[in-house]
Amino acid sequence: MIDCLRKIDLADFTTLRLGGKADYFCYVDNDQKFDKIITYCEKNDISYIILGAGSNVLFSDKGLRGCVLKLSGSFRNVSVQENIVKAGAGALISEVVGRAKENGLKGLECMFGIPGTIGGAVHMNAGTKWGTVGERVRRVKTKGRDFFEVTKEMFRYRKGIEDLILGVEFILEKSDEKEIENTILQIKKFRIDRFPRNSRTAGCIFKNPPNGPPAGKLIEQAGWKGKIVKNVLISDRHANYFIPLRNAKSSDFIESVAMVKEDVFKKLSFSLETEIKIFDENGKYKYV
Ligand SMILES: Cc1cc2nc3c(=O)[nH]c(=O)nc-3n(C[C@H](O)[C@H](O)[C@H](O)COP(=O)(O)OP(=O)(O)OC[C@H]3O[C@@H](n4cnc5c(N)ncnc54)[C@H](O)[C@@H]3O)c2cc1C
Numbered sequence: 001m002i003d004c005l006r007k008i009d010l011a012d013f014t015t016l017r018l019g020g021k022a023d024y025f026c027y028v029d030n031d032q033k034f035d036k037i038i039t040y041c042e043k044n045d046i047s048y049i050i051l052g053a054g055s056n057v058l059f060s061d062k063g064l065r066g067c068v069l070k071l072s073g074s075f076r077n078v079s080v081q082e083n084i085v086k087a088g089a090g091a092l093i094s095e096v097v098g099r100a101k102e103n104g105l106k107g108l109e110c111m112f113g114i115p116g117t118i119g120g121a122v123h124m125n126a127g128t129k130w131g132t133v134g135e136r137v138r139r140v141k142t143k144g145r146d147f148f149e150v151t152k153e154m155f156r157y158r159k160g161i162e163d164l165i166l167g168v169e170f171i172l173e174k175s176d177e178k179e180i181e182n183t184i185l186q187i188k189k190f191r192i193d194r195f196p197r198n199s200r201t202a203g204c205i206f207k208n209p210p211n212g213p214p215a216g217k218l219i220e221q222a223g224w225k226g227k228i229v230k231n232v233l234i235s236d237r238h239a240n241y242f243i244p245l246r247n248a249k250s251s252d253f254i255e256s257v258a259m260v261k262e263d264v265f266k267k268l269s270f271s272l273e274t275e276i277k278i279f280d281e282n283g284k285y286k287y288v
Pocket of ligand 1: 049055056114115116117119120122124126127164165204277
């Protein structure tokens with residue numbers, strides 16, 4: 001048997017605060033425990049996923065018939081040697097950005113203000129207009145594979161390493177701490193001016209289409225900014241942010257996403273793709 005919690009409310013572990021219960025929920029604090037749980041799940045045909053800080057996911061109202069792994073303990077360690085920052089996949093982005101800055105290392109400022117863990121960021125290739133995390137990753141450690149070199153081709157727009165990520169090494173550049181601080185202040189101001197604050201969101205719901213205006217502008221042009229659809233508010237500050245209202249369910253959220261997507265296509269002929277990861281009950285990605 002594995003040391004896991006049972007019937008845990010996934011809503012408590014996501015920024016949208018939506019979704020039902022997971023059958024199993026395990027805090028995994030070291031490699032041995034990780035291997036043991038994976039082996040148990042595979043032997044017993046139990047599906048499993050890693051959940052980071054839950055800032056880009058939506059679970060079904062029916063929850064998850066499987067096991068959620070939450071990296072803790074040694075998977076949250078961060079160390080710095082020369083211009084290399086090594087982080088466990090469960091470390092918070094904010095901590096890694098802070099440690100790089102303190103050590104006068106430039107290259108991860110673009111990640112300032114993005115909630116989440118390093119594993120989630122490298123899986124999503126998270127970033128901003130200042131750059132993406134993938135540009136700074138040198139090596140990753142994944143399930144069953146010790147640290148290996150990555151290539152640029154492994155990262156695309158909001159698509160990074162697909163395996164279960166356990167650790168990441170970043171290669172950064174020596175710089176002046178003041179210069180790093182200035183870039184961070186610029187990014188901070190940009191984020192404060194542009195994005196809704198203190199709301200229940202998962203950041204941008206849709207990816208920006210490759211050739212065209214940003215998704216938020218398209219949603220706005222289609223007339224959805226500030227509207228309420230199925231118990232979900234389309235933010236009046238940034239139309240690509242969707243905020244569930246009281247009593248909203250995960251199914252309402254999915255319906256609102258589908259309705260906006262369909263309408264943007266009908267009115268503007270752009271086919272939006274979701275950026276958030278929507279999980280079905282079996283732990284598989286669902287595409288709206
Ligand atoms: C207010 C707000 C602002 C945001 N702004 C931005 C932004 O500017 N830019 C941007 O890119 N994103 C942004 N996001 C989205 C989100 O913060 C990022 O995608 C972040 O990288 C997700 O990390 P997480 O740990 O929360 O991942 P989760 O949401 O927990 O998971 C996301 C996906 O990654 C997978 N995953 C998590 N950990 C691992 C792992 N160790 N190995 C393999 N897969 C893993 C999960 O299974 C899931 O499929 C924002 C979100 C919010 C709420």
